[in-house]
Every structure is written in structure tokens, then in C-alpha cells.
Amino acid sequence: MNRALVLTGGGDCPGLNAVIRAIVKRASQEKDWEIVGSYQSFNGVLWEPSEIMILTEEMVAGIHVKGGTILGTTNVGGPFAWPVKQTDGSYTNVDRSDELIRKLQLMGIDAVINIGGDGSQRISQALYEKGLNIIGVPKTIDNDLSITDFTFGFQTAVNTATEAIDKLVTTAESHNRILILEVMGRYAGWIALHSAIAGGAEVCLIPEIPYNIDIVAERVEQRFHRGKGFAIIVVAEGVKVIQDRADEHSLDEKGEGNPKLMGSATRLKEQLIATGCKGEIRETVLGHLQRGGTPIAYDRILATQFGVKAFELMLEKKFGEMVAYQHPEIISVPIKEVIKKYNYVSTTDPLIKTAKGIGISFGD
Amino acid sequence: MNRALVLTGGGDCPGLNAVIRAIVKRASQEKDWEIVGSYQSFNGVLWEPSEIMILTEEMVAGIHVKGGTILGTTNVGGPFAWPVKQTDGSYTNVDRSDELIRKLQLMGIDAVINIGGDGSQRISQALYEKGLNIIGVPKTIDNDLSITDFTFGFQTAVNTATEAIDKLVTTAESHNRILILEVMGRYAGWIALHSAIAGGAEVCLIPEIPYNIDIVAERVEQRFHRGKGFAIIVVAEGVKVIQDRADEHSLDEKGEGNPKLMGSATRLKEQLIATGCKGEIRETVLGHLQRGGTPIAYDRILATQFGVKAFELMLEKKFGEMVAYQHPEIISVPIKEVIKKYNYVSTTDPLIKTAKGIGISFGD
């Protein structure tokens, strides 16, 4: 009997359960494979006692409909940087990777399928270089990987943001307000860009394109006439501001000096008021609502494709590889190549052209 | 030809358009009635030039599916307190109610149907006492009126909050987090109470029941075991804190001294951290997302019932009355009686009993 370990790491996103289910269902077609799950990424293996469980078809029945991950996930630690409490109460990170590999051998694990983002895949690569049989499945809700057309979870997040805009529009219209919606995207503005087009926003601010607040204010004011009108602004959490206004500095000190207190939506609101913008402004921060919920069909399918392919790469012993989607094929690429190439919105992206074509301003 | 004026005032809520549509469709069955809409409550009448429009069946076709109000709405001003700019730049409120009544006569308006909340109905009553033929339709997304079993918009807001909890649960579960959801409810905790039961929260904090943070922290900690578990806390925006902790004071100064900077969710998070609560905490503020969106069937039906009844009260010349729902009847009551009686959550409410029955803590 061969045994594969499955784990999920990093921020959760819709579709993780569909990957797990696909791996288990695919494995059930082989008579000599058993799938085991580790709780909270590698923590389930490293903890004493360990927390790993055999994943049966019964356990994964119906989970593809649910957001989150039945295996739990974590953003901290990992085998190369395990926090250990010191006698003085502080924490020091310890490398437990050799121990991890020994424990996996003792547990009879023949291969590992690691579903996770950037950070998780760096760990995958490092473990692979230490001899572990490992396959990667990419996960990034921000869609910021260049090797794959899309990652699962992204379209659900875009849809959630778009439905939020649909809801905000009716209030904005009825009250003649300016509504700012802050969406995810620390480095890549894909969720903001997609949802701004789909929802019909007037302004879309993303990390890749620094904005000038005067241009934003001007676009918003065009929408008002005799006190009537409304405007929707979608802003990614990681936006940057062009420093070309006299009064910018003080605002920025306020905003960027207290990054925990002031999100991109709140800062933008203050900046707009500072320009003399007369409209009533309200902001909404979507936050975790974008991560949760039932994955839309698109993401369930992509996640299922990734899961089946990951298992098959394992059968073919293509370790050190990661699955990816290049329409319509599901392919694989060396993990070490993937973790170096990000996918940011370029100013020449076809979608930027589309957005500008329907009058969306990027504040540039 | 008789002419009735319809207007919507105060914060928008799902179902306003269904009321307007019902009035227009009901009026189309009478051969001698015309419905006219005023933009932004009475402002459309008071402005020069005025902004009123004849509402045809064609104009209201399909609007019951949309949130917001096609007539626009406003929270400021009104005929008894119209802001007028003074020579020194300041504003003084002026009583334009006599002028309003004269203008309505000149426009050939025989009666007014005023759809709005508490503030709007006080204006209705004052105008009625001045001789205006007026009918009230209640609107409060918080469901805080005692005379009616429910008001339209409330169930849609509860459903939106509940769907938010459904989304947050998967992330809370996957990451073993404490998630705080702030919902509407400045004085009445109905939305929080309903959505906490429907979504399956562990804690529900409402304005009517002051909470003790230690009890909240204790309930949350029960849910965790060996670092695993998760908890959902629903908190109404207007909650109060019991002053029985030594360190409460400083927190409160921070929290309540800057009400604009710190919502009830953020304050609760800081309080929880101060108790030594070790779990990771994230907060989500639903805000305007609760006002918008397609009304669920329940609210469309109630709103339609209100609209038809309001028109019929007008035909029967029952002016100074407001429509209300007392299952299964749609009745009417004098406006002056309604605006005095609020509906707050009492500690003996059947729903409180239900909530406690399934283990929800109110922090008391």
C-alpha cells in the first residue's frame, strides 16, 4: 500500500476542499493508494501527538461545495522556521525539516501533495531538494502567478466583490453618494480590476498603477450634476499614491504612519475630502468575505482538475513539479521556476484596455 | 383627475421600489387617479425648479426586483428645517412648511403618501396637523417599530448578514480564528439577534443588553481546545459595555472618545485582546452591504401589501393614518400613535429564549 500525504497552507480560498476531494476520489481508482491528510499544513506531522487522518471517500463527499479547507491551514511556522519558546519567554525559529522527513518516513508516507501559495511552495522546493517526493498545487486568491492562466478561488472572490458592488450601487444611486469598496490585492490588482469592470465602477485603483487623487476627484465629479449622480470606486488594499500634491504629505503621514488603523479605502476617503470633493462618501471593506462561501462552478472545476492532475503526477513520479492551467490543458512545471515569476497587472494588459474603453479611470 | 404624490425619505432599504410600484399599479385600476413622484422626499417639491415626475406603469415595471428607490432619498432637511446659507457662510434652518402646502395645492396634489422612517413620519404628522392629506408607510430596516410585526427590508438585511456569517465560518474554521461581524442596529438589536441565530454565532451583542467582556471572552475560549476551534461573534453597531472592569475605563476612553474612528467591532476586538484572549481575531463591518441588493420575496410581498393598502387608505380618505402589518392583516393606525412606540429587544423576547437555548451568549 502506497500512502500520499495531502496538506493545505496559507490563507484559505474557495476550492481547497475540491482539490482534496479530487485527490481522494482519483486515488480510490488505484487499488494500492491511500490518502492521508495532515492538519494545519505540516504542523499535523510535527506536533506531538501528530494530527494526521486517513481521508476516505465518505469523508470528502460533498466537501467541494464548501469554502475553507477540512484540513485546516496556517500562515505561521513550517518545518524550516518552527517557533520554539526560549527560557526568557521569547521565540526562536528552529529548522525541523530533517525531523519532518524522518517522521514522514516513519509514517510510511511515499509522497506529499502540498496545496498552497508562494510561501508553501518555497517550502515544497526546499523539501524536494532534501529528497522528499513532493508535488505542488498552486493557491493564490489574488491570481498573481504567471505560470497558470487562473488559480482556483479567484473567480469566486471576483464574483463576491462584484455582488457587493451590485448591492452598493442601489444605495449610492438613491442617496447620490460616492461609495468606495476596498477589495483584496496587496501586490496584484486583479480582483479590483475584474470586479470594477464586472460591477461597473467609475474608478479602479490598483497597486501596479500609482494614482493621482486630483484625477480621481475629477472623474468622480463628472458623474454629478445638480447634486445628483453617484460614483463607485474600487480600491485594492495595496494601492500607492503619486506624491505630487502639496497637502499629500500630511495625509500620508496620517495614513501610512498608522497602516493598521487606516486601510486604503479610509485613506482614499480622507484624500478625496481634502481635494474639496463635495459628495457624501461612504466606504466598505470586504475583507474576509472574499475568502469564504461556496466556490462558483468555475473554481470547483479548476480545483478538481488540479487535484486529479496532482495525483497523476505523483503516479508518474514527477516530483518537484507543480500543476498549472494553460487553457485548455492542465500541465506541470518545475516548482522552482514557478516561485520566481509573478503575475502583476501591466498597463498594456487587454483588461486595462477594456476598462479604459468603458471609461474606468485608474487615477493615472 | 385626482393626483397623489409619493415620496421616500431617510436611509434606503430593500422594498422601497416595491411600495412605489404597488401604489402605481393599484392606482392604474382607478380611472381618475394619477401618481406623481417627488425626488428626494419633499426636496423635489421645494426646489426651484421642482423635480416631480408622473409615474406611469411603464416606469415602475420590474423595479420591485431592485434595491434602493427610483425616487431618491435624503437624510437631511425637510420642510420644517430647510438649511439656508447666511451671509456669513453659516446655515440656518428655515420652516418652509406653509410654502410646501401652497406649492402642493398649485401642483394639484390631492394627497401625499410618505414612505419613510421615524423622522419622516414626524414630518407627516406635523403636515397632517396643518391640514395636509397624508398617509404614512413605515420604513425601518432595524424593525424597531412596535405597531407592525415586521417592516420591509428587515428580512433582506438579516439574510445578507446571515450569508456573511456563512462565508466567515469557513475561514474561521480553517484558520481557527475568532471572527467578529458588525451589523446594523443603533438602538435595536434585531438584525444582530436574528442573524446570530440563523448563522449559528456563539456570541451576540446588542444595544439592549450591556455586555461584560469577561463573559464574552469565557464563552469564546470554551470553543477552543488545543489551539483548535473557532468562534463567531455578531455585534450590533450600537452596543454598550458594562463598566465593571478596572481596565475598562482606558479602553472606553479610546473607543467612545473617537466614535468615528472605532466601530463596535474594532472596540470589541481591543477589549478581547485586553482580557488576554489568545485566539487570532478578525473583524468585518458589513455597513452599506445590508441596505442594498435585491429584496427577498418576503420583503417584496410586505412592501407590495403596504403600497396597495396605502393607496386604499387614501381612497377612503383615512388621512393621518399609517399602514402596518399584524399577521395576517394589513391594518392602519394613527401616525401620531406610532411615532411614540419603539420596538426594542426585551430580555424576555421569545427569540432571546431561543438564542440562549442553543447556547448563544449575550455577554450578560
Added chain:
Amino acid sequence: MNRALVLTGGGDCPGLNAVIRAIVKRASQEKDWEIVGSYQSFNGVLWEPSEIMILTEEMVAGIHVKGGTILGTTNVGGPFAWPVKQTDGSYTNVDRSDELIRKLQLMGIDAVINIGGDGSQRISQALYEKGLNIIGVPKTIDNDLSITDFTFGFQTAVNTATEAIDKLVTTAESHNRILILEVMGRYAGWIALHSAIAGGAEVCLIPEIPYNIDIVAERVEQRFHRGKGFAIIVVAEGVKVIQDRADEHSLDEKGEGNPKLMGSATRLKEQLIATGCKGEIRETVLGHLQRGGTPIAYDRILATQFGVKAFELMLEKKFGEMVAYQHPEIISVPIKEVIKKYNYVSTTDPLIKTAKGIGISFGD
């Protein structure tokens, strides 16, 4: 340790799981109560080997969000009419009620909470009269019980039907078609009535009001002008036809002679064509889609209230009683009184008045 048995019978409806969860969570507050579930109503007890299971809080965590019932359900059999295969291959119904009561005693069951419709509650009453400690929880997706303002599942079904109308309207409008939507309602037209008002249908046909096809055709034709326009007809599955047309007879022979082959939507379509109605007609049968899905907040709350109350009635030993909702209270009534009183749509119902007020025709 006391032990209560919970079971669900009859057609499934959204909210059943919320009732089960509420009972288990309420029981966990008593130190000496254990909840046991029987699979497929009483079948789990009567089968050899039996299929009953202890319901822990862990097992019911999160199930309130799911449609269906984790206990399974059945429409056939029961302790008073258990089908037994005869030597000639035919089946005879056998009374196993005494055996059931004996088995329950052997299993240490102190009381039973039976969640189910009309048929299930007749069994409850008969078992109660034989001395079983039993509490009833009403379940009817059709809302056809007179003792309770609403039953859980109904509002979700209405919402599903309303969303279907919302979807059909855009196609009807774009293609200038007549669209017929068949919804549930064998004897009571509540789902049809509610969804016709909420969705904005032109015609609503229900079992309680026999329709004249010529009146239906006339109402539909009013909506068309120069080949443009569209109409939505909502029809309950159990509608009746007024026999006053010469050509009715032949149609009826076709339609009613083969009730299995022809639903109310298909028959209505043929009747409309026979009147010479020129529009293009399409029909949609919602069927099981109305039973499934996530219950809306309203139904989860009502179901939770029923579950908590049922457990408390049991604690108070109020056997032979059934829970009911009379806004805002959750009350109880003797089962034997409930199963005699149905709730059909009366022509004087406030909702019929509302529906006619916005121009909906009932074909009468």
C-alpha cells in the same frame, strides 16, 4: 440519563436540519439528556438491525445551513402500515406499532420528537394514544396548516420560486414570450400566491380558485401590443379548471386522463393554444428545486425556535402536543386538534386583495 429520539418524516424541506441541531444544542444544556436519531423516520427503529445513532453537538455543527435532513426521511410505510412481502410476491401492510413501542422501551427511549407533516403527525397521535411520550414538530413546505402562522421551509421555497421568475422574466422580455412556471401546491396555493406577488406575475392559478381559460387568455393578451410584450403565469401543480367551454372536454380528457404525463403547466399551455392565443409559450416545472438548497434566515430561525420549544415541551412532559408559531410567540397545541385544520387560500385573504390590487388575475 434520559434519552429522546428524534426523527424526520415525509418530504424533505429546508430547515429540518436546523430543528435537529436546535434540539441537540438545547439538550446539551441539561446534564442528563441524550439525543438519539432514528434513520428514515421510525424505519431506523423497526429495521433489523436498527439504525439509530447518538447525536452529538459535533455531529450537528453547521448542519443548519444545509437543506435536507441528516436523518433521512421517507414517504412510505410507518409503524401502522409496514409493507410485508407475501408468498405470492404481493405486499400487505402490517401493524407493527406495539412492537415499535416495545423496541423503544428496550432502547431506553423516554420520549420521541417527531418532525413531520400531516401523515407523520397522525402517526404521532395514534402512538400517543397508545401511551408513547411524543411531541410533534410540524413540517409542510406548502404552509397549509392553520394553527401556525408559518412553517419552516415555506419562505425558502417561495424565494426559490421568486428567483426563478426573476430569471424567466429576462428571457420572456427579450423574446416576447408567455412563460408558465409550475410551482408546488397540490391542495394549497400559498407558494404560487406569494411568488406571483413577489416575482410580479400577471396570472396566478391556484387549486382553491378554479380558473376560466378565456379569462387567463384575455389577461395575457392585454400585455401584448404589436407583437411586443411578455407575460408570466405562475400555476400551482394542483389547479382546477372551470368547465364552461365547448372544447374544454376534449382537452381535459387528454390532460386529466393522463395526470402522470401532463403537469398543470403543460395542460395550461395546451389550453392557451386552444383559445387561439398567438404568443409563443414556454413552460418551466420547478419540481424538486423548491425543496432543496440552503434555508433562508427566516426558516433557519423558525426551525430553531421549533426545536428548542419541542425539547422544552418534553422537559415539561407536555406529551401529545405540537409546537406552533403565533407571532411572536412559539406556543403548543394538542396534536389531535392540529391534524384536522388545514389552511387554504380563501378568496378574502389579505394577500388575494393585494394581488388583485396590483393587477394579478386568478382566472376567475
Added chain:
Amino acid sequence: MNRALVLTGGGDCPGLNAVIRAIVKRASQEKDWEIVGSYQSFNGVLWEPSEIMILTEEMVAGIHVKGGTILGTTNVGGPFAWPVKQTDGSYTNVDRSDELIRKLQLMGIDAVINIGGDGSQRISQALYEKGLNIIGVPKTIDNDLSITDFTFGFQTAVNTATEAIDKLVTTAESHNRILILEVMGRYAGWIALHSAIAGGAEVCLIPEIPYNIDIVAERVEQRFHRGKGFAIIVVAEGVKVIQDRADEHSLDEKGEGNPKLMGSATRLKEQLIATGCKGEIRETVLGHLQRGGTPIAYDRILATQFGVKAFELMLEKKFGEMVAYQHPEIISVPIKEVIKKYNYVSTTDPLIKTAKGIGISFGD
């Protein structure tokens, strides 16, 4: 002033309004272009009096959220086959294409953007060959065009079908039933294939893969054990049956002899019963529900990209071309090449591999 005519033809699908809106918004950025819409494809031009209307930005505000098409659509007629009533009451098709081109000139139309399917684009090509300046935008809810990765509307239809499966699963599970869902797809099984994977069906029957009913019955029976279990079968409307059973013939005569009376779901049910399959079977036909509703974000974005690109092709005078999506680019191809190449599900498609990988049977 230049003037472009926009029209929509064939069955409606979610996203049509987003294309129209994008064209109008893009045109508003050019100072000398006006967009005109023709009602019901070319009919609006050919009728006397004509029905064409100037499309302003105000008219298209917010329409991207709505299903259907504000321009109306039709499946019949067209300039090359206009039905004319003869003296004997019959209809003869007449070629009015020369007249159409003349009328367009008189109306000052410089170019036409024809949004439509296969049939519509054949008309586009024929008119282009007659000298008309025409640009095509592809529309097929079935996703059966080979030149474009996806067409708008498809993902919304898949999502609607998937949500239907989600709803059916809870009832199937609670009642231990076999549920058959009939989805769109006369020649191409893409909607069935995608929704079967996303929803988690056990069997998926598509036109491209003829099925053997015994294999279907076997797969279904595997799912049942001691009368428990459930199975979901997704079947495209256009499926074919392998003729290798003795009793097939009679069934087929019944089924295929009356194609109007018996859809693929009903026929499949009868075939399953004929195999001796003992489970309770229910069928659901989604029908028009798949065409309607709010387009998901994916389709709104793709439709917006198509609209902007179509207008730009027109500016560049690339007449006779059609827009297409080849990730991530929006490209154009000659219409005459597109209308010959269909996109059917091949047995080697990556998605077939995925589906088989998670145990979905195609009955082959």
C-alpha cells in the same frame, strides 16, 4: 457624425446587455459616433414603421447586471428569409436583403455590429459579401464555437446548473433517490460536462458520447447499499443511446418517436426503470432557467471585452471580422472561417479526463 447599428439575434443569454453597454460607452469616447439599436435583430429595420432607437449612455446605465437583451431578439426570419403571407394563407420566405441594405443607407448607418450565434453570423457573412460593413460578436450559451476559448453566458449557465445540483443533492440524500437533471446542449455537452464536475454528479450523458443504459444503471447501483445512498445524473438535452439492448428498440420508438413529448431526462428515467433499477427516480428539466438571471462576473467581463473590441474593429474598418477570446487576448477572425468550425467535446478533452478521474461515468 458616424452611426453604427447594434442588434442581437437568436436565443438570449446572460451578457448580451453587457456587450451593448460596452459598445455605447466605448463610442461615447469618440466625438463623432452615435450608436443606434435595432429591435429584434434586423426586424426593427425591416418593419414598417421601423423600430430603431438611439442608444445613449443613460439608457445603458446598469444594464450589464440584467440578463436578456434590451434590444429584444428573435429566432425567426431575417433579411434572407422573410416570411410573407400568401393569398392562400400559407407563408413563403422572401429575400429582403437588398432592401435591407438600401434602408440602412437611408438611415445613415455606416456599419453594423451583429451580436448573435451561428445563424446570425451566416447572415452577417452573406450581408458582408453584399458589401455591408459588418462586425460579428459571437453568442452561444453552449460554448460550441472552436475559435474562442469561451463565449459569454456559458459560465452563468454552468453556474445555474451547478446550483441546481447543489439543491437536488440534499433531497436526493434525504430520500435516497436517483435524480436526473436535464441541462441545455443540443449538439455540444459542455454545460453538462462542466456542471457534472462542479456539482459532483455520478453520471454525465452528453451528445458526443452515446451511452449504454446498462453501464449507467450499474454506476448508479454501486452508489446504493441496503437501500441507502443516492445518485445524481446530469444529461444534456441532445443525448444519444447506443443500440445494443434487446428491449431498446421499443423504448426508442416511444422516446424518439415523440421527441416533443419526451425530453432526454424522461426517456432516461424510463430506460433506467426498464433495466430493473430499483431506486426511486425523479427528473428535473432546467430549461429556460439556464438562460436567465444576472450574469456572473466572468461573463460580464468577457462580454464587455467583446463589446469594446467590436467597436474598435469598426473604427479600424476591419469589416467581415468577428471578435474572439484566446486567453488573455481578445482577437478577431474572419466571420467566414468561424461559422464552419464547431467545438464539440472530444473523448480526449482534458475535462473528460478530469471527470473520469473523479469517477464520473459517461455511460460508455
